[in-house]
Amino acid sequence: MRLSENVVEQSILSLCAEAGIPPAPVEVSGRSGLLPSVFRVDLLAAASVGAVSSAAAVYWELRGGPRAFASVARxxxxxxxxxxxxxxxxxxxxxxxxDLSGDYRTRDGWVRLHCNFPAHRDAAVRALACPPTRDAVAGACLERGSLEVEEAVLAEGGAAAALRSRDEWAAFPHEPLVSMERLSEGPAVQPKNADRPLEGVRVLDLTRVIAGPVATRTLAAHGADVLRIGASHVPEVPGLVLDMGFGKRSCHLDLRTEDGRDRLRGLVATADVLVQGYRPSALAALGFGPEQLHELNPSIVSVDISAYEPGSPWYARRGFDSLVQLATGLAHEAMLAAGSDRPVALPAQALDHATGYLGAFAAISGLVHRATTGGSWHARLSLAGTARWLDSLGRREPAPATVPSDDVIAAIDSPHGVLSFVLPPGGVSGWRPRWDSPPPLDGSSPPVWL
Known part of the structure; x- marks a missing residue:
C-alpha cells in the first residue's frame, strides 16, 4: 500500500471514530494532482469523500444491504x-x-470582501462610504486598516475578513471537527431493506451556496428524497444553485409567515434528516433550532453547518469559504510559501466542498446511531473547523495541476438546457452513487413528501 493511500485510510478511520460509528473498509485508487497547493487539499478531498462513502456503506448493510465496503478515486x-x-x-x-468580491490591500495588510449577494455588496459600500465600483472600493480600503474595514463591513451587515496568520487564529477556541450529540433517548429506528444506501430517507435541505448544498446533493446521490426549501425573497447565485441541485426537488416556503412555518413543521414531523446552513440562531429564532426540531420529531437527525466554529466569538458572523481562508491563516501561509505579496487562495473552494461531504457523513452517522441506539441526533460542523483539519494534514511541494480526466464528466438535457457536470464521487459496496434527476426549476414542487 502506498503511503498516500494509508494516510487517506487513517484519516477516514479517525473521522469514523470521532463520529462514533464503525468504519467500512475503503479502497483508495487513482492519481492526485488536480488541486496543487502547499496544503494537502488532495488528502482533504479523498478523505472527506471516502468518509461519507464508508458511512453510507455501513448504513446500507444495517438495513439489509451488501457487506459494507467503500471506494474513493483520488x-x-x-x-x-x-x-x-x-x-x-x-x-x-x-x-x-x-465585481466587488475580492482581496483588497489596506493600509496595513489585506482584507477580503464577499459581495456576491446584493445586500452584502451594499453593506460594503455603505461601510466604506464610496461609490459601488472596484476602483472606489480599492481606494477606500487603502485608506484604512484591515481590521477597521472588517469591523465596519460586518457592522453594516456585510461579509468580510482581514488576513490573519495561523498563529493569530490558533488563539480562538476550537471544537471537534464533527461534533455529534445525542439530544434524546428513544427506541432504535430500524430502516427497511433498500436497493440504495439512503433509499426512502427524507432530507430537508435549508442551505445555500456550496457547503450545505454539497451535503444534501451527496445524500441525494445515495438515494435520499431531498426537498430543498427556498423562498422567492432569498437571494441565490443562479448558476451555482443548479450545480448544487442535482437529484433534489425544490419548493418555496416563506418562513416569515405563520403558514410557512406551519408547513415546515409538518415536513419536519415526518423527516429523517434536516441540514441547515443559515447563520447560527437564524432558524432557531423561527422555531427550528435543534431542541425545537427534536420536540417536533423525536427521531430526527439535524446537521448545522456554519462558517465559524461554535464556541468561538466569531460563531454568529457571516462567512464564506474565501473569507475563512483569510481569517484562519491559510491564505497567509500559502502567501509566504509562494513568496507572494498578496493572499494566495486554495485551488478550489475546498473548505466548502470538504465541509459538505463531512455534513453528509455526519447526517448518515446520525442515521447509523438512530438505527442502533435510537434517539435524535444533532451534528455541528464549520468551515473554520475544516480549515483547522486541512492545516493539520501537513504540507507538500506544490506542482502544476494535472489535466483532469473527462470520464467522470457527463451531460444531461434539462429544463435549463444541456448541462455538463461532474458525476458524484465515491463508491459503496460495489455500487456507484447517482442522481436520478437534473436540477429542478426553482420552487417547482409542492412542500410535501413523495
Missing amino acids: DHAELAFLSERFFKIAGNELELWA
Whole structure:
C-alpha cells in the first residue's frame, strides 16, 4: 500500500471514530494532482469523500444491504471539489464572483470582501462610504486598516475578513471537527431493506451556496428524497444553485409567515434528516433550532453547518469559504510559501466542498446511531473547523495541476438546457452513487413528501 493511500485510510478511520460509528473498509485508487497547493487539499478531498462513502456503506448493510465496503478515486474526488468550475449550461461556464468580491490591500495588510449577494455588496459600500465600483472600493480600503474595514463591513451587515496568520487564529477556541450529540433517548429506528444506501430517507435541505448544498446533493446521490426549501425573497447565485441541485426537488416556503412555518413543521414531523446552513440562531429564532426540531420529531437527525466554529466569538458572523481562508491563516501561509505579496487562495473552494461531504457523513452517522441506539441526533460542523483539519494534514511541494480526466464528466438535457457536470464521487459496496434527476426549476414542487 502506498503511503498516500494509508494516510487517506487513517484519516477516514479517525473521522469514523470521532463520529462514533464503525468504519467500512475503503479502497483508495487513482492519481492526485488536480488541486496543487502547499496544503494537502488532495488528502482533504479523498478523505472527506471516502468518509461519507464508508458511512453510507455501513448504513446500507444495517438495513439489509451488501457487506459494507467503500471506494474513493483520488482524481474523481479532487474533480468533484471543482464541480462548479466544470459545470456548464449550454456550453457556458458559470460566473462565480461579483465585481466587488475580492482581496483588497489596506493600509496595513489585506482584507477580503464577499459581495456576491446584493445586500452584502451594499453593506460594503455603505461601510466604506464610496461609490459601488472596484476602483472606489480599492481606494477606500487603502485608506484604512484591515481590521477597521472588517469591523465596519460586518457592522453594516456585510461579509468580510482581514488576513490573519495561523498563529493569530490558533488563539480562538476550537471544537471537534464533527461534533455529534445525542439530544434524546428513544427506541432504535430500524430502516427497511433498500436497493440504495439512503433509499426512502427524507432530507430537508435549508442551505445555500456550496457547503450545505454539497451535503444534501451527496445524500441525494445515495438515494435520499431531498426537498430543498427556498423562498422567492432569498437571494441565490443562479448558476451555482443548479450545480448544487442535482437529484433534489425544490419548493418555496416563506418562513416569515405563520403558514410557512406551519408547513415546515409538518415536513419536519415526518423527516429523517434536516441540514441547515443559515447563520447560527437564524432558524432557531423561527422555531427550528435543534431542541425545537427534536420536540417536533423525536427521531430526527439535524446537521448545522456554519462558517465559524461554535464556541468561538466569531460563531454568529457571516462567512464564506474565501473569507475563512483569510481569517484562519491559510491564505497567509500559502502567501509566504509562494513568496507572494498578496493572499494566495486554495485551488478550489475546498473548505466548502470538504465541509459538505463531512455534513453528509455526519447526517448518515446520525442515521447509523438512530438505527442502533435510537434517539435524535444533532451534528455541528464549520468551515473554520475544516480549515483547522486541512492545516493539520501537513504540507507538500506544490506542482502544476494535472489535466483532469473527462470520464467522470457527463451531460444531461434539462429544463435549463444541456448541462455538463461532474458525476458524484465515491463508491459503496460495489455500487456507484447517482442522481436520478437534473436540477429542478426553482420552487417547482409542492412542500410535501413523495
